[in-house]
Amino acid sequence: MSRKRSLNRRTGALAALTAGLALATTTALTAPLSSASAASDPFSGGHGLRITDAQVRAQVRPDEVKTFGQAAAEDMARDRIGLAAVDSDYPQTTRTLRLKMLTETQAADNAKFDPATFGKFTDYFSSPDYGDHIALLPTGKVLLFSFERVQDNPQKEPAPTDIIGSRNAGRAYVWDPARGEGPDAFKAVPPPVVDMPDGTHQPRPAPFFCAGHSYLPNGMVGVFGGNLGGNGGTGAKLALVFDPWTETWHQQQDMSVGRWYPTVVTGADGRQVIMSGQSELGWGTPTPVIEQFPATNTPVSYNPRRAPDNVAVDRWKTDAPFRMDYPQLFSLNDGKIYGFGRDADQQWLFDPADQSRTSLPNRPDGGLRNYGSAVALPNGTAGPDSVLILGGNRNDPNTYRFSGGKWTLDTPRAFGRTQDDTLILPDGKLFTVNGSYDIRDYGNGAYNPNADLKYRQTELRDAAGKWTLGPEQRLPRGYHSNAVILPDGRIMVTGDELQQIANNPDITSDMNGTIEIYEPAYLHQGPRPVLSRVPRGPVSYGADLPVTTTTPGQVSRAVLVAPITSTHAVDTSQRQLDLTISRRAGNTLTLTAPPSANAAPPGYYMLFLLNAKGVPSTAKWVQLTPNS
Numbered sequence: 001m002s003r004k005r006s007l008n009r010r011t012g013a014l015a016a017l018t019a020g021l022a023l024a025t026t027t028a029l030t031a032p033l034s035s036a037s038a039a040s041d042p043f044s045g046g047h048g049l050r051i052t053d054a055q056v057r058a059q060v061r062p063d064e065v066k067t068f069g070q071a072a073a074e075d076m077a078r079d080r081i082g083l084a085a086v087d088s089d090y091p092q093t094t095r096t097l098r099l100k101m102l103t104e105t106q107a108a109d110n111a112k113f114d115p116a117t118f119g120k121f122t123d124y125f126s127s128p129d130y131g132d133h134i135a136l137l138p139t140g141k142v143l144l145f146s147f148e149r150v151q152d153n154p155q156k157e158p159a160p161t162d163i164i165g166s167r168n169a170g171r172a173y174v175w176d177p178a179r180g181e182g183p184d185a186f187k188a189v190p191p192p193v194v195d196m197p198d199g200t201h202q203p204r205p206a207p208f209f210c211a212g213h214s215y216l217p218n219g220m221v222g223v224f225g226g227n228l229g230g231n232g233g234t235g236a237k238l239a240l241v242f243d244p245w246t247e248t249w250h251q252q253q254d255m256s257v258g259r260w261y262p263t264v265v266t267g268a269d270g271r272q273v274i275m276s277g278q279s280e281l282g283w284g285t286p287t288p289v290i291e292q293f294p295a296t297n298t299p300v301s302y303n304p305r306r307a308p309d310n311v312a313v314d315r316w317k318t319d320a321p322f323r324m325d326y327p328q329l330f331s332l333n334d335g336k337i338y339g340f341g342r343d344a345d346q347q348w349l350f351d352p353a354d355q356s357r358t359s360l361p362n363r364p365d366g367g368l369r370n371y372g373s374a375v376a377l378p379n380g381t382a383g384p385d386s387v388l389i390l391g392g393n394r395n396d397p398n399t400y401r402f403s404g405g406k407w408t409l410d411t412p413r414a415f416g417r418t419q420d421d422t423l424i425l426p427d428g429k430l431f432t433v434n435g436s437y438d439i440r441d442y443g444n445g446a447y448n449p450n451a452d453l454k455y456r457q458t459e460l461r462d463a464a465g466k467w468t469l470g471p472e473q474r475l476p477r478g479y480h481s482n483a484v485i486l487p488d489g490r491i492m493v494t495g496d497e498l499q500q501i502a503n504n505p506d507i508t509s510d511m512n513g514t515i516e517i518y519e520p521a522y523l524h525q526g527p528r529p530v531l532s533r534v535p536r537g538p539v540s541y542g543a544d545l546p547v548t549t550t551t552p553g554q555v556s557r558a559v560l561v562a563p564i565t566s567t568h569a570v571d572t573s574q575r576q577l578d579l580t581i582s583r584r585a586g587n588t589l590t591l592t593a594p595p596s597a598n599a600a601p602p603g604y605y606m607l608f609l610l611n612a613k614g615v616p617s618t619a620k621w622v623q624l625t626p627n628s
Contacts, residue, residue, distance in 0.1 A: 051081050061510060063188035067205075076148075079167065090153040092507060098449070099503040102474055105453065110471040115524040118460070118470040122519055125181040126511035128188070129173045131494030132209060132480035135565035137174070137244035138219040138304075138604040138621050140487050144513070145172035145191070146480075146497065147209040147227075154502035155447045157440075159209070164229035166202040170209055174247055175515070177486060183511065191240060192251045198229055206251075208238055212264035212326075213565050214272050214572055217602035217625060218304045219244060221565060222272045222293055224313075225259030231282025235260035239293065243307040253312040257287045261325035265572035267292075267352045268335045268597040270300035274313070275320040275339065276327050286325055290316035290350075302538065302602060302625040317355040322346055326570050328374040333383035335598040340389060340402070342369045347402075363400060364407050369393050370438065371479075371569040373422035375430065377401070378576045381592075383599030388430075391420035391569060394437050411465045417455055419478040419496075419569055423485055424576045425520055426561050426606075427614035430461035433493055433518065436478025440498060449502035451476035458518070474516050475499045484564040487606055487619040491518040522615045529554045529609040531617040532587070538625040541599075545579065545591040545622070549609060552584060556612045558591050560605040560622065575600060579607075593624065600624055 059077035060070075068076075103124075110121065132146040148169045151158040160168040172189045179185035191206040208226040210233070216222055220243050226236035235258030241250045259277030267273050272293040279285040294300065295314035320327075324342040331337050337350040338360070344367055347360040363369075372391025376384035386403030388410060397412040417435030425431055435455045437443040443452030456472040473493060481495035493516040500514050501507065533548040549555055562575040577600055583590035589609075594600040606619035 051078055055081055063190070067188070067190050068193070090155060090502075095502060095504050095507060099505055102503065106456070106472050106474050113471045115519070115521065117521055119518060119520040120524065121471055121473055121516060123181060123515075123517040124474050125515055126509075127173070127175065127494065127513035127515050128183070128186050128511055129171060130480070130497035130500055130513040131482055131515065132497060133211070133213065133223075133567040134482040134484055134494060135213065135215075135221045135242075136484045136486065136563040137221070138563070138623075139244050140177065141244065142175045142177070142484065142486075142492060143172065143189070143221060143242060143244070144175060144494065145170060145208065147171065147207065149497065149501070149512075152501060152507055154449045154498045157447075158497050158501055160207070160229065161210075161227060161233055162230055164198040165200040166204045168196070168198075168207045168227060168229040169204040170207045170226070171205060172242075172249075177488075181515075187247065189242075189247050189249070191249050194238070194251075196228060196236065206238055206240065207236060208240060210260050211236075211238065211567075212259070212262040212274065212277070212570070213567070214264040214266045215563065215565060215603050216241065216266070216272070217270040217300060217302045218306070219604045219623070220304075220307060222264065224255060224264055224272070224274050224293070225262045225277050227260055228258055228280055232284070233260045233278050234258065234282040235262075235278050235280050235287070237280065239313060241308055245304055246307070248307070250307045250309050252293070252308060253310055255291055255313050256315060257289050257291075259287060261568065263327050263329050263570055263572065265329040265331055265337060266601045266603065267331050267337060268601050269352060270302070270597070270602045271352070273316075273329070273337060273350070273352065275329065276322045276325050278325060286322060288319035288321040290318065290320050290355075292316065300602075302623075304623070318350070318357045320348065320350070320357065324368070326371060326568050328387070328389070328570060329572050330374075330376045330384070330387050331572075331601055332376065332387075333379070333385050333598050338387060338402070340374060340387065342392065344368070360402070360405070361407055363389065364409065365393070365396060365398070365400065367393070370418040372418050373420050373432065373569050373571075375422050375424055375574055378424060378428045378578075381578045381580055381594065381599075383577055383594060384575065390422050390432065391417050391435060394418055411461075411467060413459050413467045414469050415454065419481060421481060421483040421566065421569060421571070423483055423491065423564070424561070424574050425485070425522075426489065426559055426576070426608040426616040426619075427522060427610060428559075428576060429463065431491070431520065432459040432461075433473060433483050433491070434477045434481035434495070436476065439479050442476055442478060447498070449499055471518075473518070475503055475514065480568065482566050484566070485561065485606075487621075489520065489523055489608075489616050489618065491520065492516075493518060522613070525613055525615050527554070528615050529611050529617040531607065531609045531620050534607055534620045534622055538623045539593050541593055541596050541624065541626060543593045544582070545593045547589050547591060547607070547609075548587050549589060549617075550587060552587055552589065554611045555581070555589060555609045557581075557610040558589070559608050559610065560594070560600065561608060561619070562600075562603070562605055575605075597624075597626060602626060
């Protein structure tokens with residue numbers, strides 16, 4: 001997962017050695033629980049590692065039994081025990097003390113921030129997944145997915161980037177906020193079991209981490225690419241769709257090329273456009289091939305009750321020769337896709353109508369930016385026509401706006417940071433959370449979880465463009481961190497498995513991830529408007545959109561906010577649009593839907609009503625489709 005090749009080779013060797021022990025354990029310890037088990041231990045001169053029946057029973061996970069069967073679940077349990085035997089060089093006491101320090105300093109430092117002005121961090125709780133990839137679903141639940149770790153030591157690479165075989169596996173869960181914050185609020189939704197073309201013939205849950213993703217117009221999540229394993233990051237050809245209504249995965253036909261770290265954006269025509277990513281040849285071979293889903297001869301589906309299965313992708317006529325992966329892609333209100341590469345001289349405009357590419361001016365900073373946030377700026381009812389590039393350079397606090405075909409320097413943040421996430425709030429303000437010094441580096445060297453604690457501090461951009469530092473989050477979250485706006489207006493923060501491993505109060509449990517909740521200032525500014533009802537069916541562009549409210553006198557604005565699906569500081573789905581209030585009649589407000597799919601690509605959006613202070617209601621979901 002780490003993108004530093006020298007570090008990858010060094011830590012990849014450690015991970016491979018650990019995985020070798022685990023695989024040897026699996027091979028030699030396939031006897032039933034009624035028999036004794038032992039395996040050769042390369043660290044003990046061949047004396048062997050004894051694994052008891054009780055140890056295996058304690059490590060067997062019910063969701064793995066349900067999905068893969070008892071024998072395979074026992075093998076996975078033995079793998080975990082074998083890995084733990086060599087991953088004991090980061091003491092639990094250090095984890096406990098670090099979390100205590102972070103909890104205490106967060107409370108002390110945040111006491112000076114008035115929640116009505118700066119918002120407030122509230123809940124912090126455990127999760128069964130790291131949340132390195134995340135998607136808010138139109139059901140109000142949240143999809144989280146990542147990988148089965150190969151290390152418990154945060155000073156080593158925890159991801160199976162350089163592993164081939166069954167240990168290179170993905171995992172996924174759905175969190176239901178309505179069920180609270182305990183283990184019962186999470187449901188395992190493992191991806192399909194696949195036999196990856198890595199020569200090992202070891203089927204495993206699809207290793208779809210390090211993929212790209214976006215929303216289909218029917219509310220489902222398309223996931224493209226993943227980790228084939230080995231050679232510093234090798235692209236998988238996987239194409240999957242998650243159905244939020246049935247909470248099941250559907251496998252599509254493979255892409256024509258492997259992609260590790262691709263970017264996916266939904267265009268105005270409802271198709272997913274897929275660019276970049278390291279190919280099946282491994283790190284250093286980013287693919288220029290552009291593909292789209294579904295293929296041209298397959299109609300775009302707007303039906304939330306029909307998930308695609310075995311649908312093909314096809315290739316665009318033009319290419320996207322990004323030198324670096326995870327470019328920032330945006331579908332703006334002219335219907336074109338703007339591609340902002342991490343290299344300053346790789347900025348391009350793509351036209352889905354004729355599948356062409358033209359050059360845009362170089363970004364004015366003149367260098368290479370690491371993973372960092374970018375947002376399509378709100379633009380009233382017309383949909384976004386400009387983009388703000390923010391993070392990605394620890395030495396550059398400036399922000400860069402692209403609008404009208406040119407770049408301008410925008411207002412700076414307090415300091416530069418990489419791996420950050422910036423959200424568009426319902427009121428149109430911007431909120432930055434997460435960030436670090438570099439990949440797996442929090443200011444004190446690579447793979448040292450002790451962080452420069454400034455990266456925990458959030459920043460808020462007001463309507464005038466001014467940035468102000470705000471409260472601190474609990475964990476310093478950098479690489480693989482994410483954040484989403486929930487329908488109730490709160491913000492869910494997750495991701496960065498290294499920090500979650502480093503601060504776990506019980507690393508032996510199955511709850512090795514964490515989620516933190518932030519309440520923006522608008523949730524501390526008095527009564528909220530109430531949105532009672534929205535249309536049940538899809539809404540056409542430019543059509544009347546009648547809604548009801550029990551607080552009509554409090555409503556000053558209505559906005560649509562697109563749900564977020566993000567990873568690696570890339571979120572191509574974010575969008576905020578104002579809706580005109582064309583008529584008021586008692587408790588009924590008649591809104592006007594966005595003018596076209598260029599302004600708002602087809603799909604599901606959260607509809608918020610706001611009062612004069614910008615305090616939003618709880619959202620309800622609206623689906624925009626052409627010719628509804």
